[in-house]
Amino acid sequence: MLAPAPGVTWKEFFLALKDRFLKDKLMDVAGSVTFFGILALFPFLLFLVTLGGLVLRPPQVEAFIQQIGNVAPADAARIIGGQIREIHRSQSVGLLTVGFVGAIWSASGGVVSLMDALNGLLHVDDKRPFWKSRGLAILTTFGASALVLLAAFVGVAAGPIAHAFGGPVEKVVTWLRLPIAGLLIAFVWAALYQILPD
Numbered sequence: 001m002l003a004p005a006p007g008v009t010w011k012e013f014f015l016a017l018k019d020r021f022l023k024d025k026l027m028d029v030a031g032s033v034t035f036f037g038i039l040a041l042f043p044f045l046l047f048l049v050t051l052g053g054l055v056l057r058p059p060q061v062e063a064f065i066q067q068i069g070n071v072a073p074a075d076a077a078r079i080i081g082g083q084i085r086e087i088h089r090s091q092s093v094g095l096l097t098v099g100f101v102g103a104i105w106s107a108s109g110g111v112v113s114l115m116d117a118l119n120g121l122l123h124v125d126d127k128r129p130f131w132k133s134r135g136l137a138i139l140t141t142f143g144a145s146a147l148v149l150l151a152a153f154v155g156v157a158a159g160p161i162a163h164a165f166g167g168p169v170e171k172v173v174t175w176l177r178l179p180i181a182g183l184l185i186a187f188v189w190a191a192l193y194q195i196l197p198d
Contacts, residue, residue: 029117036110043102051099061088104141111137111144111196118197126198140195147188155181 065081112133119126126133154177162173 024120029113029120032113033110033117036106036113040103040106040110043099043106047099047103058088061085104138107141107145108134108137111140114192115196115198118193122197124198128198136195140192144188144192147184151181151184151188154184 061084065077065084068080069077115126115133115137128136158173158177162170162177
């Protein structure tokens with residue numbers, strides 16, 4: 001239902017839209033997807049912090065902590081900075097693994113929640129077994145994450161890289177980087193809409 005059909009008034013349209021909104025429990029669905037998205041954030045941050053602690057040199061770690069201090073509250077920056085230094089000293093591969101597995105599992109839970117939401121909106125019953133649904137969710141998590149990271153790289157890092165070349169290359173990249181990043185994100189959502197429902 002995109003617009004009032006012929007012979008349907010706007011009042012009837014909005015009343016039907018309200019009824020459909022309540023019937024499909026869109027607030028519950030939105031809350032569920034948001035919950036799993038936030039739940040996936042903390043293991044992902046643990047993974048990134050641990051990976052950074054293992055890869056970066058001490059001066060780079062301190063510069064990174066200083067950057068955190070510029071955007072985070074002082075108490076939070078102090079706690080995060082202490083954790084990053086401790087991880088860097090311990091070189092904990094186990095913590096890296098736990099963070100990675102936790103991030104993937106939590107994020108795939110968000111994808112499963114999105115599957116349920118799309119199935120509900122399309123009024124179809126998901127008859128796939130658990131292993132198939134969760135496997136598809138994990139694969140989708142990897143694929144979507146890769147494309148989102150690529151979009152972030154294009155949107156953020158492509159500008160400074162093009163600046164090194166200067167001239168027309170810099171101008172073209174400056175104008176195109178955000179539209180290309182937006183198209184990549186739109187492609188991710190279109191693919192999710194096609195892949196996830198049963």
